[in-house]
Amino acid sequence: MKFSMKFKAIVIDNQNEKFTREVKEIDKEALKDGNVLVKVDYSSLNYKDAMILKDGGRIVRKFPFVPGIDYSGVVVESADDKFKKDDNVILTGFRVGESYFGGFSQYAKVDSNFLVKMPKDLDNKKSMMLGTAGFTALLCSFAVKAKEELLLGAKVKDVLVTGATGGVGSVAIMLLSKMGYDVHAVTGKKDKTDYLKDLGAKNIIDRKEFEGECKLLENGTWDGVVDTVGGPSLTKILAQVKPNGIVASCGNAGGIKINTTVMPFIIRGVKLWGIDSSGASIRRREFLWNEAVKLIDFNKLKSFTKSLSFSELLDTYPKLLEGKFFGRAIVNPNK
Numbered sequence: 001m002k003f004s005m006k007f008k009a010i011v012i013d014n015q016n017e018k019f020t021r022e023v024k025e026i027d028k029e030a031l032k033d034g035n036v037l038v039k040v041d042y043s044s045l046n047y048k049d050a051m052i053l054k055d056g057g058r059i060v061r062k063f064p065f066v067p068g069i070d071y072s073g074v075v076v077e078s079a080d081d082k083f084k085k086d087d088n089v090i091l092t093g094f095r096v097g098e099s100y101f102g103g104f105s106q107y108a109k110v111d112s113n114f115l116v117k118m119p120k121d122l123d124n125k126k127s128m129m130l131g132t133a134g135f136t137a138l139l140c141s142f143a144v145k146a147k148e149e150l151l152l153g154a155k156v157k158d159v160l161v162t163g164a165t166g167g168v169g170s171v172a173i174m175l176l177s178k179m180g181y182d183v184h185a186v187t188g189k190k191d192k193t194d195y196l197k198d199l200g201a202k203n204i205i206d207r208k209e210f211e212g213e214c215k216l217l218e219n220g221t222w223d224g225v226v227d228t229v230g231g232p233s234l235t236k237i238l239a240q241v242k243p244n245g246i247v248a249s250c251g252n253a254g255g256i257k258i259n260t261t262v263m264p265f266i267i268r269g270v271k272l273w274g275i276d277s278s279g280a281s282i283r284r285r286e287f288l289w290n291e292a293v294k295l296i297d298f299n300k301l302k303s304f305t306k307s308l309s310f311s312e313l314l315d316t317y318p319k320l321l322e323g324k325f326f327g328r329a330i331v332n333p334n335k
Helices: 047-055 124-145 167-178 190-199 232-238 263-267 282-295 298-303 310-321
Strands: 006-015 018-027 036-044 070-078 088-092 107-110 115-117 158-161 182-187 203-206 222-227 241-249 271-274 305-308 328-331
Touching: 006 047, 006 310, 018 310, 036 088, 036 124, 047 310, 070 107, 070 124, 088 124, 088 282, 115 282, 124 167, 124 222, 124 241, 124 282, 124 298, 124 328, 158 167, 167 182, 167 190, 167 222, 167 282, 167 298, 167 328, 182 190, 190 203, 222 232, 232 241, 298 305, 305 310, 310 328
Parallel strands: 158 182, 158 222, 182 203, 222 241, 241 271, 305 328
Antiparallel strands: 006 018, 036 070, 036 107, 036 328, 070 088, 088 115
16 A cells, blocks of 8 residues: 555654654655555554654654554555564554654554554554553562562462552552562652552552662562662662562662662672663563453553644643553554
C-alpha cells in the first residue's frame, strides 16, 4: 500500500541553541528508519519522554526529531513476513524516541525486530495504559519474584516500592500485591495515601525515613525492593534488605550516585538487579506482555490514566518533571 499523505507529529528541534517543540505536519518520506510502517493508535508519557521534550535530555543527538519512546498500533506496510497488514503491535524501548523517530506521531516506521505482536487478550489502548512504565514495572516485579523462583530462596513477603505515585511505582504496587506480597509504598506525597492503598499498598512510608546517614547494615526488613529513585536513599535501602533479597533498580530521579559498601552483598547476599527495559529481549517481552493480562486490573488502571492530545501532552510533561503529575498518561495522536 502506497500513500503520500501528511500526518501530525510532535517535532522537537534545536537550532542556534534554541530548543523548540511543536505539533507539525510531516510526510511519510520523513520516516527513514525501519521496515514496518505502523499507524499509531496510542503512545504514553514517560519520565524519559518528559526529559526529551524539555530540552532533548542529553539523549537526542539529531534534529529535527520525533520523540515518544513507546506506542501501539496497526501495521500498514511490512517488508518482514513476521508481520502482516492489520497486525496489532507494541513497541517499547530499543532507543526508539531517542535515536530513531518515535511514537508521538500518527504514523511510525520501525525495525521489525523491535516489535511485539499484541497478545490475544490485550488491545492497543490497554497496552499503552501500561506503556514503558508498566513494562518496566513488570520487569522489576518479576525480578523480585526471582528470589523464590529462580534462586529457590525463601518466600517473598515484604516488598518496598519507592517513587510509589509515579508510573512505574503505581503499576508495580498493583503487580506485587496481585502476586500476594505485602507492599510498602514510599512517597513524599501525604495526600496520596488513599490512592496508594487502593492500588494495593499495605503500608505507606514517608520518603524522609530513607534520608540521612545509615549503618553498614541495618535491620533486615525487605525481601525485595522496586527502586525507581536511585541516589542516596538507595544506599540506606540496601542496608535494610534481608538475606538474599533482591533490589530491582530502574530509575535515577533521586540521583545517579550511591555511596554503599560491599557489606549488604557479601554478608547478606543481597542482589542489586539492574533493570534495562529498553534492551529486554523479544522473548522476555512476549512473556511479560502476556503475564500483564493476568496480573493487571485494567479497570483500576484506567481510573488513574489520563488521555492526552498532542497539545495537552505539551502542557502536561512539565508537571511530570516537577513531581506534580501522578499515575499514567496515554497519548492519542488522533484526539
